[in-house]
Amino acid sequence: MPREKMRALQTERLKELVNRVYNNVSFYRQRMDEAGVKPSDIKTLEDISKLPFTHKQDLRDNYPFGLFAVPMKDIVRVHGSSGTTGKPTTVGYTKNDIDNWSEVVARSFTMAGISSDDIMQVSYGYGLFTGGLGAHYGAEKVGCSVIPISGGNTRRQLQLMADFGSTALACTPSYALHLADAMAEHGYSLSDMKLKAGVFGAEPWTENMRKELERKWGIKAFDIYGLSEIMGPGVSHDCEYHCGLHVHEDHFFPEIVDPETKEPLPDGQEGELVFTTLTKEGIPLLRYNTRDLSTLYREKCECGRTLVRMKKITGRSDDMLIIRGVNLFPSQIEHVLLELGETSAHYMLYVDRKNNLDTLELKVELDESKLTDTIRDLQNLSRKIEHALNSAIGLSVKVTLVEPKTIARSEGKAKRVIDNRNK
Amino acid sequence: MTIRQLSVFLENKTGYLNEMLAQLAKYNINIIALTVADTSEYGIVRMIVSDPEKALDILREGQFTVRMHDILSLEMDAAPGSLSKILNLFTEADICIEYVYAFSFGSKSIVVFRTNNRDKAIEIINENKLKSIREADLK
Incomplete structure (x- = not known):
């Protein structure tokens, strides 16, 4: 689509969206009134910078359905963002939203060369997490034969992949690597498999990881980006030239803003990636700040697509970690420790990758009053913390007790995480 | 029939046990008995010392994580089978020994232990008139 035509479409959709949220979502009416901006002030795409931002906290504050713009009778699906402080963030979809979502995922898969001739194994988790069902509906839209196997159970994944002759795989990059490495152990080799394409996402991964996956599986590997707040997977996807991810900007309008000043930055400069959902009905969001760091490019891609491209995510402007596809803020750990009150709240979280799976180890300072003369009491204490963390964040964490006052105190922002992945 | 024991939480670091012992030596604390319960990341050092109060202060001052507890202590006959004879009494009463260690002091053979049912x-101990050890016996 020529850029001017795209801009005209985006402008029209933006104006309609702003009207809709102003009239249907009290949160946005209030925010816009506070900012002194009326729907009629939005005349051009550039006027978007007059609109207020939306943050993850706003979704939490309006849990569960406070930001929905339609009555519940029009909501046909609810998803939840994985692992957040206390309350999850919930998103709702109308029938149209599901159709649009399927459409953008289908476009993404098509970019990866996937067609109705393919057998797609969807090994993302099915459930509240958007990965499984998002990929599923997109693959059906393309016309693939979909295998909704969901995540986990490595032996069965490999068995069905071999028996069914899966030609495409959708899962997290780390799980794809784990599956590749587990082949030999389960008695399979590459010659048993017919895989030709992999669509990987839900966690940041590097160009080197892509090359490794392509080598280990003998496939073409593609990056699919998305987040439940905006839609789920399929917000953007890379083509065979891997020069950034094409954003489906007719649905999701991207901006890059300065992490400090929050002022819009021009193309080619790195900053926080912000999306406005141009067509979403269930939970439309204005200028949602993903806190992902990226850069936008508008030159035409070698593949011929004119869609704006976003650079592969290089990091985040906040301290959110993505562990096995689950979002984790260090503050959640702190919350659990304080609630238990069995240890001090001084901790250090070590993230590592063993056998291609993310691992978490929490070192936490022992409270002297909890010391007894038996090891068993300390082990029970560790297990109790492990259990509490597991139920709060949905991830298993190895807890190691350390001596009081041995975890470095810092005067400014405390360093709570040592991430040894990608090293 | 109880004496005071110090329990010190020590992470597994080379030279760390010695660092703690050096502190005690500096203040002339005698270690009468010492045993370590260890895991892959840390251990608990259990000690009977000549002056538990003073040792506790010294270790706290030195930023060690330390607690003081009372443990049961008995004198044994210096003869084969004497510890087994004592433990038999507990087994018959369905009492579980959580940990135990033995040492000698002068001519005395001493055993200290924790059970799951102290009372x-x-x-x-009273019924069988077992010979108990008090801290005064360790001077």
Whole structure:
């Protein structure tokens, strides 16, 4: 689509969206009134910078359905963002939203060369997490034969992949690597498999990881980006030239803003990636700040697509970690420790990758009053913390007790995480 | 029939045990008995020392994580089978030994231990007139 035509479409959709949220979502009416901006002030795409931002906290504050713009009778699906402080963030979809979502995922898969001739194994988790069902509906839209196997159970994944002759795989990059490495152990080799394409996402991964996956599986590997707040997977996807991810900007309008000043930055400069959902009905969001760091490019891609491209995510402007596809803020750990009150709240979280799976180890300072003369009491204490963390964040964490006052105190922002992945 | 024991939480670091012992040596604390319960990341050092109060202060001052507890202590005959004879009494009463260690002091053979049922253990000791050890016996 020529850029001017795209801009005209985006402008029209933006104006309609702003009207809709102003009239249907009290949160946005209030925010816009506070900012002194009326729907009629939005005349051009550039006027978007007059609109207020939306943050993850706003979704939490309006849990569960406070930001929905339609009555519940029009909501046909609810998803939840994985692992957040206390309350999850919930998103709702109308029938149209599901159709649009399927459409953008289908476009993404098509970019990866996937067609109705393919057998797609969807090994993302099915459930509240958007990965499984998002990929599923997109693959059906393309016309693939979909295998909704969901995540986990490595032996069965490999068995069905071999028996069914899966030609495409959708899962997290780390799980794809784990599956590749587990082949030999389960008695399979590459010659048993017919895989030709992999669509990987839900966690940041590097160009080197892509090359490794392509080598280990003998496939073409593609990056699919998305987040439940905006839609789920399929917000953007890379083509065979891997020069950034094409954003489906007719649905999701991207901006890059300065992490400090929050002022819009021009193309080619790195900053926080912000999306406005141009067509979403269930939970439309204005200028949602993903806190992902990226850069936008508008030159035409070698593949011929004119869609704006976003650079592969290089990091985040906040301290959110993505562990096995689950979002984790260090503050959640702190919350659990304080609630238990069995240890001090001084901790250090070590993230590592063993056998291609993310691992978490929490070192936490022992409270002297909890010391007894038996090891068993300390082990029970560790297990109790492990259990509490597991139920709060949905991830298993190895807890190691350390001596009081041995975890470095810092005067400014405390360093709570040592991430040894990608090293 | 109880004496005071110090329990020190020590992470597994080379030279760290010695660092703690050096502190005690500096203040002339005598270690009468010492045993370590260890895991892959840390251990608990259990000690009977000549002056538990003073040792506790010294270790706290030195930023060690330390607690003081009372544990049961008995004198044994210096003869084969004497510890087994004592433990038999506990087994028969369905008392579980959580940890135990033995040492000698002068001519005395001493055993100290923790059970899962302290009150019942004391009853057994009294009923069988087992010879208990007090801190004064370790001067």
